[in-house]
Amino acid sequence: MANHQPLFSLVPMNERAHEVVRLERNRDWRVKDREDKLVLCIGHLISRSGNATTLVTLGRDERNDIFVDSAQVANLQCSFEFNPDTYFVMFYDRSRAMTSKIHGRMCHPFQQGRPRKVLVHPGFNEFIGFGGENADSIQFRLRWHRDPNPNLADTIVNLNSELASPRVTQVRSIEPERSLIRWLNLGCLGSGSYGEVFQAINADDGNLMAVKIMRQRGNSQEREMWKARWMREVKILSEARHLHIVEYIGAQGWDGEKVSIFMGLKEGTLTSFVERELPLPRLGLSDIVFNHMLQAIDFLATRNIVHRDIKPDNILYVRQTDRYLFQLGDFGLSTRVVAEANPQGTPIYIAPELLQRGEVTHKADVWSLFITMIWISGNQQFRSLGDGYGKSLERTLEILSECTLSEPEYFERFRGMERINPQGRPSAAQLLLRYYGGEGLTTPRDQIPPLNL
Template sequence: MPRPEPHPLALFSLKPHNPRAHDVVAHPSNIYLHSTLPDGTLALDVGFNIRSQSRNTLATLGRNDTDIIVEGSSIGRVQCSFEIDLDSRVVMLYDRSNAQTTQVSGDNATPFEHGRLRRVVVQKGLNTIIGMGGVGCDLVRFELIWHQGPIDTVEKVKSQEGIPCGAEENPRLARTVDEAPTVLPSQRMTRIHTPGERKLRMRYKNVGPPLGSGQFGIVHKCIDVDSGKFMAVKVLTRPGNLQEDWREELHHTLKREVETLSNISHPHIVDYIASQGWDGQDVEIFMGLKEGTLKSLVESGGGLPTLVADSVFPQMLQALDCLAYNGIVHRDVKPENILYVSQPGGQYQFQLGDFGLCNRVVDAATFAGSRMYMAPEMFRKGGQTSKLDVWSLFVTMLWTLDAGRFRQRSNQFKSVEDAQEAVLHAASNVDTVSKIQEMAAVNPKERASAAQMLVKYYNGVGLSTPRNRVPALTSSPFPAITAARAPALAIPALTTRTTQTKPRGFRENRNIFATAAQYRIEKARDPFSAQKAPRRLQDLRLNLDKS
């Protein structure tokens, strides 16, 4: 007797769509998979209810020694299989026939194509009709009736035990020699010229709601239907009434982002996969998918701020040094643009992302960035160097550690002056970040580079810049403050608190002393620029961008 409803371990059921498919359902060898769908149709359940010979294989279909028997002279011994991708845990359909007579159809179908591996993702709303056998691949047709949505299906797969990670492919799934199809294909004509390799378009399906949106587009989580891997895609739609402006923005901003990412490979810079649509209405940029941002991690309480900071700080220094070595300035380093992936043992791998405002140092001149994280020289219309990013990383560490209650107070800053005075105050007086105060010098010439910080605190581990090209840090940007502190016996960790005696004169209005000390340094080094420099950053009174 068939089950009155689908098996609880089944992910989907194969509903027959033509008489040959009904014959498959009625085959004596397939009776053990019978269940009744809500409309009364007899179907075959596929999922963890089948004890397939390969643990990552849900079911095989074919003429002989398969989980589901499909008879016919045009059906291969192993015609096709439903398998689980061990990384993403999505279900994929593989065409295992030598004659390539398996195909998908229906709404939102992504059929097998020449030049691609013969595998596609199958899920609710995607590739829901499969056919096999004959030239038209339609002698036997089934509809996939899914019992849950795509996200719930992945979670159900993850919850099942006995799915090994990194398992080797089952040798039984190797391609077999099939019988000839029922109808011979048309004669193939020999071409005089063989075309070059055709660039295949990325085929994907969005998963869930958008991950975020920005000035240039929307970011979605998606799945590559040909590989089964999850990705992030940034979709940029051209405004209908701004074609010329769009082209200029496209080629000077978005192209720059893509070219930068495609030319750099670094473990702490977001991985670029591909882009397409530059000649059409929508431009799509594909990047590796991460779990979230530094901002979301800290605000959700997913990790202790001190442990997170000790991990993100050296990794971002390495990323910034890589950019600086390649002559690139990011110009928008902040918690929202630092992505992470969880690692074993409660560790995190962080990657710098969103290169929409990046530029080559030799070309960078426009006002760009998020105001609270901008370096002072950006507001003075001075030269833009990689030191911009160093300042932004220092502010990011203030926010991450909530040093001097910086994160709590950040929503109360009414001007850039307020924000930068808070930065200077913390650099001089808050123990958790005063150890890296070289990154917060107002004068970029006195500000430490990412390479110098890697050498000073991490013995140069992770450097992209050759060690012999990293100048030594000769002086502190805050000599008046530093002189009042006892020298450290050893290089402390970023988040290690130390108790140091401060003179009474520095307990009140410490930000004024820090700013005054910095002003004296700049005046001594460059009297003309110092005359234009603000004593307390009065010329930086710009409203913070709350958007």
């Protein structure tokens, strides 16, 4: 039964493949290409398998979509299937004898110890073979007719943050690699002093990722310093599994010149959300972001982790069916609770106690979230501060106070977050309990002191 326009064709590369194409049982899949040659078109018919994600099955059993009349081929030899989350196409070896293979100029073939599935994509893993001792009795080349993921071009990304896909991928160890993450580069998203960020597809599961590649530069002491920082970032991320914290996939390359950190891919940042879209009133947007970020900060606080760089560029979002999900990303400056640390980050978002080299606690993240809430309001006085460079702390605090007084209704629920003394500043847990009835709390309720504003 006709379904869609063809996604790709299987072009026969040897005589046995031509025989498969010419079989009368495969006539519904057979077409003539632009060169008047017979090929098998994939994607325009619904598979007989009954699986909604299966494009086509091939094998000796007549119940397959494409019948292969060969004793060297398994009853169910192989299949092409969609990743249900990203719609990229995967090639599966379904034979018990593992007699399917994939090859090409750019290729990540099947490997022992990995599931027998691999990404196929224009220019990547273009040739398949199956049947026989060397899995080459029947050979086809994939010729693509259209983008396997038409929505990919609509993906909006931020160039300076870790980004994530809607699907959480299993966390991998940061210990020496047992199984390297294999990936297809879809292009550079941005670069900085640390290295580059690439958009990528995981070649072994078809999920989208952001790959942050840091190059070790400088003398040996500097290289060890950066490596220690990246290790700290990865360790914190690997422990921070929470709905409102960007997903960590894995890291590798610690013994080489380049370290790769794999994150998921999101649609954009809070900055791009406000500047490009803003489908929500600012009051409604601030309520959602406030709630989601309080949950993230509270979770981190229970693990003695301070993000230290909360700002619109580091808050990511993804559309869900009828709502938006915001997540905290970029843990490059994150640290454990410590007595003091050098102030780092964008000055306007840095808590006063950090500027004065005071104790680093999760209350600093509460301050940064308060400044982010002012940013969402669009207050012109606040925008006049820019990034905060060149302004004294006293003048900055004066302007922030004027901002809160100018819109009392908007800033009511943020009251107390602006306190200079972190001991008097409310915690994320206290704010969640007061304004959201404790929804999303990680801190046990009996450990949350009363909030007096």
